[in-house]
Amino acid sequence: METVRSPSKLSNSHLEAQKGPEGHMVTKRLQSELMQLMMSSPPGISAFPTSDSNILEWNGTITGPEDTHYENLTFRISLSFPGNYPYAAPTIKFVSPMWHPNVDLASGQICLDILKEKWSAVYNVQTILLSLQSLLGEPNNKSPLNPYAANLWDTNPKTYKQKVMEHYQEITD
Amino acid sequence: MHSPANYHDYTEPTGTTDGVMTPPQDDSEDLQQIDDMTVYKLTRELQDNEANKRSLIGSKLPLSVLANEYVDPSFKNKIESMASNGLYYRPIRGDGNCAWRAVLYGLLDLIGSNKEQCQLMKSLLQNYHTMILDEAGFEKIAYEDFIDSFYEILDSLIAQGPQYIESNSFLENTELQNGSIVCLRFITSAYIKTHSDSYEPFLEGESIDSYCARNIEAFSVEADHLSLAALVSALAVVSLHISYIDGSNTESETIHILNPDYYVDQTDFGSIKLLYRPGHYDLLLDP
Numbered sequence: 445m446e447t448v449r450s451p452s453k454l455s456n457s458h459l460e461a462q463k464g465p466e467g468h469m470v471t472k473r474l475q476s477e478l479m480q481l482m483m484s485s486p487p488g489i490s491a492f493p494t495s496d497s498n499i500l501e502w503n504g505t506i507t508g509p510e511d512t513h514y515e516n517l518t519f520r521i522s523l524s525f526p527g528n529y530p531y532a533a534p535t536i537k538f539v540s541p542m543w544h545p546n547v548d549l550a551s552g553q554i555c556l557d558i559l560k561e562k563w564s565a566v567y568n569v570q571t572i573l574l575s576l577q578s579l580l581g582e583p584n585n586k587s588p589l590n591p592y593a594a595n596l597w598d599t600n601p602k603t604y605k606q607k608v609m610e611h612y613q614e615i616t617d
Numbered sequence: 618m619h620s621p622a623n624y625h626d627y628t629e630p631t632g633t634t635d636g637v638m639t640p641p642q643d644d645s646e647d648l649q650q651i652d653d654m655t656v657y658k659l660t661r662e663l664q665d666n667e668a669n670k671r672s673l674i675g676s677k678l679p680l681s682v683l684a685n686e687y688v689d690p691s692f693k694n695k696i697e698s699m700a701s702n703g704l705y706y707r708p709i710r711g712d713g714n715c716a717w718r719a720v721l722y723g724l725l726d727l728i729g730s731n732k733e734q735c736q737l738m739k740s741l742l743q744n745y746h747t748m749i750l751d752e753a754g755f756e757k758i759a760y761e762d763f764i765d766s767f768y769e770i771l772d773s774l775i776a777q778g779p780q781y782i783e784s785n786s787f788l789e790n791t792e793l794q795n796g797s798i799v800c801l802r803f804i805t806s807a808y809i810k811t812h813s814d815s816y817e818p819f820l821e822g823e824s825i826d827s828y829c830a831r832n833i834e835a836f837s838v839e840a841d842h843l844s845l846a847a848l849v850s851a852l853a854v855v856s857l858h859i860s861y862i863d864g865s866n867t868e869s870e871t872i873h874i875l876n877p878d879y880y881v882d883q884t885d886f887g888s889i890k891l892l893y894r895p896g897h898y899d900l901l902l903d904p
Binding site: 565 | 761792803
């Protein structure tokens with residue numbers, strides 16, 4: 445699905461189309477965030493633009509926190525930033541199959557409040573990835589995208605772990 | 618003219634379907650398959666498209682112009698009684714940031730003709746307000762670009778004088794205005810977080826962090842009374858004078874005055890006047 449607003453979709457509003465949504469802020473901001481991420485390189489998370497030509501599309505990885513079902517497992521994610529980032533949230537998906545209450549297994553879509561109604565420019569790639577990482581160990585079972593996973597989390601940890609491993613694909617390259 | 622009671626819902630009759638939100642190309646998609654996130658994004662986009670047809674900050678008009686838009690006497694009479702005092706107003710775009718944008722313009726209007734006050738505001742941002750952000754744990758990477766937008770406006774105001782905020786290079790500058798609005802939102806959130814004892818009792822059990830994330834830090838979410846009270850205290854250089862107009866039977870508007878907890882370095886730039894009609898804020902100005 446297209447997540448970056450194309451110029452044609454902005455043509456409804458000539459004012460916006462002329463000036464661009466929020467101008468050049470997005471590039472400067474993402475460059476700073478990339479720098480921050482490279483300098484601090486927090487354990488268990490990484491992210492980088494997919495190509496030199498487009499800073500709006502990133503790939504990343506998240507490794508499960510210790511003492512959780514996801515310990516030592518590493519998952520690929522994709523990050524797609526809208527042209528008016530950080531006013532609007534990036535779209536983040538699991539590319540690796542992820543069996544988790546708040547992740548849609550088929551599409552990789554994630555249900556996390558800070559990517560929706562609680563989104564604000566306070567967050568950045570690093571804080572989002574750290575939130576996602578902790579979501580792995582602390583799912584929100586009240587509004588699951590994967591109800592079976594939510595149910596097993598509460599009732600049967602052993603089967604839960606089996607399910608996680610059944611779907612897990614190790615990253616090879 | 619439009620019915621101001623439906624201010625937010627009103628669409629300019631353009632005669633074309635340009636303004637109507639059309640889903641992306643793959644609209645064969647079954648409605649059932651559209652997930653929450655897509656609905657949320659489409660709704661947001663629709664609101665943006667509607668709001669974008671109005672000026673961010675409209676021209677300064679006598680309040681009698683607004684009174685003439687009303688038929689309903691409960692609104693009309695109150696606005697007429699205010700108009701008789703010679704007040705003017707500037708309509709502010711109804712994009713969920715109206716109160717913030719009105720306060721931004723109101724502040725710039727108060728200090729615009731006095732270079733020393735503009736300089737003072739800039740140095741307060743640099744030293745005082747940034748300190749609150751740091752104290753509340755805001756990351757520099759999150760706020761620096763937005764503070765820069767505010768600096769840039771103040772620099773232009775110092776260089777060009779009050780005509781700068783009358784010029785299109787300011788009035789139509791989405792980037793600088795919105796950046797400064799985020800700056801105001803962050804400072805307000807930071808103030809609440811560093812004075813949580815004063816605000817927590819009003820949140821009906823919601824945590825400070827959650828309230829600030831949903832209502833203040835999130836762009837395009839309308840300011841409630843608590844947010845404005847906190848904004849005034851966070852700025853610590855102005856008071857806010859809000860005239861409430863509604864459909865009640867009273868003859869005149871209800872006035873709320875919000876004063877800061879304290880004025881930083883006894884700096885009092887004066888009072889910003891807002892006009893509130895249900896769901897929307899505009900800026901009131903002296904002649």
